Amino acid sequence: EAGVAQSPRYKIIEKRQSVAFWCNPISGHATLYWYQQILGQGPKLLIQFQNNGVVDDSQLPKDRFSAERLKGVDSTLKIQPAKLEDSAVYLCASSLVAGGSVNEQFFGPGTRLTVL
Amino acid sequence: AQSVTQLGSHVSVSEGALVLLRCNYSSSVPPYLFWYVQYPNQGLQLLLKYTSAATLVKGINGFEAEFKKSETSFHLTKPSAHMSDAAEYFCAVHMDTGRRALTFGSGTRLQVQP
Numbered sequence: 001e002a003g004v005a006q007s008p009r010y011k012i013i014e015k016r017q018s019v020a021f022w023c024n025p026i027s028g029h030a031t032l033y034w035y036q037q038i039l040g041q042g043p044k045l046l047i048q049f050q051n052n053g054v055v056d057d058s059q060l061p062k063d064r065f066s067a068e069r070l071k072g073v074d075s076t077l078k079i080q081p082a083k084l085e086d087s088a089v090y091l092c093a094s095s096l097v098a099g100g101s102v103n104e105q106f107f108g109p110g111t112r113l114t115v116l
Numbered sequence: 117a118q119s120v121t122q123l124g125s126h127v128s129v130s131e132g133a134l135v136l137l138r139c140n141y142s143s144s145v146p147p148y149l150f151w152y153v154q155y156p157n158q159g160l161q162l163l164l165k166y167t168s169a170a171t172l173v174k175g176i177n178g179f180e181a182e183f184k185k186s187e188t189s190f191h192l193t194k195p196s197a198h199m200s201d202a203a204e205y206f207c208a209v210h211m212d213t214g215r216r217a218l219t220f221g222s223g224t225r226l227q228v229q230p
Contacts, residue, residue, distance in 0.1 A: 004159070015201075033217060041158070042206050042220030056217060092161060095216075105218060107152075107159035 002026065004108035005107055006092050012114045018080035025073070025094030025103045031055075033105065036079050036090040043091055049075065079113075087115045118143045120207045122221035130229050135179075135194040137224045139207030142188065147209045150218065151189045154204045158201055163205075166190060177201070202228045 007067050013019050017090040025032050035043035046065065048055040051072035060067070064083070069075040079086055089112050093105040123138040141147055148167055152160040164175025171183045181189060181192045204225050208218040 005208060029214075040222070042208075042222050043218075044220070045217040048217050093160075103152075104165065107161070109157070109159045112157075 004092055004094055004106055005089075006108035006111055007012075009109065010109055010112050010114075012116065013082055015114050016081040016086055018078065019082055019113060020060075020076050020078045023075045023077070023092030023108060025075070025092070026106055027096035029096055029106075030072070031095045033074050034075070035055055035093065037089040037091055038086070042064075046077070046090075050073040063080050069078070082113075082115045083114050087113055089113070117226040118147065118209050118219050120149075120209050120219060122205075122207050122224050123169060124224055125222065126225045126227065127157075128229060129197055130131045132196050133137040135192070135197045135201065135227065136203050137180075137192045139192065140188050141190060141207075141209050143209060147203065149181075149183065150208045151175065151179070152190050152208060153205045154178075154223075156184075156203075156220040160206065163192070170188075170197065179207075197226075197228045199230065200227050202226055 007022050033048050034046040036046050037043040046060045047057045047067045048071040052069045067077045089110040091110045092108045095105045119142045121140045148183050150165045151163040154160050154193050163179050164173045166173050166183045174180045179194045183190050207221040207222050210216050210218050
């Protein structure tokens with residue numbers, strides 16, 4: 001079974017530029033998450049999708065971050081304009097979660113963003 | 117609100133020694149608890165999970181964790197460390213609600229000395 005795919009793996013941009021990340025979840029997984037992992041910290045949820053609807057975006061800085069999940073499969077996360085503090089690893093995860101209580105999430109390799 | 121606290125950002129052990137990584141949780145309802153491992157430049161891999169079935173949970177690579185409600189703890193252990201265990205370890209929690217996103221601790225970096 002293929003895992004969660006993310007691209008690009010690395011990205012370097014200057015502040016005030018825009019950037020986009022792509023995620024392809026495990027086939028059949030209804031729920032998709034984007035997490036931000038700043039160096040030395042644990043991942044923090046940015047946004048959660050259930051199919052193509054947003055379940056939780058309370059921690060997404062909506063003035064500069066946007067995300068979409070068209071057709072309930074792939075997802076893109078965009079930052080415009082980027083700030084220095086956006087330097088981090090952006091992790092995408094997916095899970096089956098339609099029913100059941102335990103939410104086992106599967107993570108992609110992440111995209112490491114450096115903002116100069 | 118739910119949260120996890122990992123005591124010790126860095127832990128160093130000798131190869132063959134006991135590994136103990138500490139995690140305490142705070143949750144207003146019975147939690148689901150997880151340990152993930154992250155190797156350099158890789159995503160997170162699930163080590164084990166607590167789902168309220170058994171308090172002692174066995175995971176991959178010889179790791180196990182014990183859920184202690186009275187101590188609100190879910191510490192990760194391994195009897196004998198191997199060089200390949202060197203990585204970053206994250207404890208995480210979620211509640212049985214619609215949101216179900218994971219709340220992570222700040223991580224513990226495990227070093228294994230030869």
